[in-house]
Amino acid sequence: MPRSFLFVLVLVSFATGSFPQMNAELPKAKFVSIEGHRGARGYLPENTIPSFTLALEQGADTLELDVVVTKDKKVLVSHEPWFSHLISTAPNGERIEKEKEREHNIYKMTYAETTKYDVGSIGNVGFPDQKPMKVSKPLMTDLFKAVEKFVNDKKLAPVRYNIEIKSAPQGDGTFHPAPDEFARLVLADIKKFGLEKRVIIQSFDLRPLKELKKMASTQQLALLVGPTEDPVLKLERLTFVPDTLSPHFSLVNEKLVAFCREKGMKLVTWTVNESADLERMSKFDLDGIITDYPDRAVQVFRKR
Ligand code: G3P
Ligand code: CA
Numbered sequence: 001m002p003r004s005f006l007f008v009l010v011l012v013s014f015a016t017g018s019f020p021q022m023n024a025e026l027p028k029a030k031f032v033s034i035e036g037h038r039g040a041r042g043y044l045p046e047n048t049i050p051s052f053t054l055a056l057e058q059g060a061d062t063l064e065l066d067v068v069v070t071k072d073k074k075v076l077v078s079h080e081p082w083f084s085h086l087i088s089t090a091p092n093g094e095r096i097e098k099e100k101e102r103e104h105n106i107y108k109m110t111y112a113e114t115t116k117y118d119v120g121s122i123g124n125v126g127f128p129d130q131k132p133m134k135v136s137k138p139l140m141t142d143l144f145k146a147v148e149k150f151v152n153d154k155k156l157a158p159v160r161y162n163i164e165i166k167s168a169p170q171g172d173g174t175f176h177p178a179p180d181e182f183a184r185l186v187l188a189d190i191k192k193f194g195l196e197k198r199v200i201i202q203s204f205d206l207r208p209l210k211e212l213k214k215m216a217s218t219q220q221l222a223l224l225v226g227p228t229e230d231p232v233l234k235l236e237r238l239t240f241v242p243d244t245l246s247p248h249f250s251l252v253n254e255k256l257v258a259f260c261r262e263k264g265m266k267l268v269t270w271t272v273n274e275s276a277d278l279e280r281m282s283k284f285d286l287d288g289i290i291t292d293y294p295d296r297a298v299q300v301f302r303k304r
Pocket of ligand 1: 037064066079164202224246270271290
């Protein structure tokens with residue numbers, strides 16, 4: 001093609017706006033869900049209502065929470081089925097000794113008894129920016145009530161809940177009910193609030209996931225995979241493909257992303273707190289990121 005003709009073609013393309021690159025729309029960046037881990041644990045006591053509402057204020061669209069069961073069969077928001085020495089003060093005002101924390105067994109206490117424990121005043125050494133406050137562990141239903149009201153008052157988009165059932169075979173009957181009863185109690189509370197479609201239930205323990213699959217086949221489920229576990233082998237042991245695979249972020253690589261795509265699973269990773277790690281994770285085709293610092297994730301994932 002003569003050079004002069006090419007020059008005219010380029011000029012005409014600019015003048016008519018038909019130059020392909022000028023006209024093409026940039027592809028929209030994929031929406032990656034930002035999940036507030038135990039609320040916004042970096043700033044307020046974990047798994048408490050103020051921490052969850054702060055996570056929403058910072059831009060989280062999903063709340064990650066852990067649940068256990070009390071003696072009177074209420075679902076309580078707590079990472080351990082006992083009062084951790086790291087964050088709790090006993091009803092007598094004293095710190096809990098590490099060696100004795102399991103004696104403060106939530107499964108052997110009524111909900112009313114759990115409210116006598118303070119889980120915010122001593123802060124958390126792992127989270128130096130966490131603001132101490134006197135606060136107790138909430139019932140999951142009270143959390144739903146408070147969050148739904150907050151979202152409504154602030155005219156925010158409907159929030160999603162990522163609820164982790166904290167159980168292990170050795171804890172059955174001692175620290176929590178058997179998996180079928182545990183699953184039933186959690187499902188009942190979700191149903192009470194009509195939240196079935198906005199909830200995903202996750203667990204490291206395959207047993208409650210298998211029970212849930214039988215009880216509520218449309219319930220969204222996520223398989224948690226720890227840093228020392230093999231995601232492929234763990235998925236095989238689950239015997240069905242869940243909606244989401246949720247590995248520790250050290251396991252995320254292109255091969256795992258491709259595996260999730262091939263199986264038709266979403267990929268939601270945890271718990272990514274450092275900005276450099278958030279940046280690194282943003283290069284992968286993720287569906288969600290779980291963090292104790294929702295504001296940091298917003299900086300990385302909403303800047304595009
Ligand atoms: O959501 C996954 C993550 O929360 C699992 O770890 O120990 O913080 O419950 P953990
Ligand atoms: Ca969790």
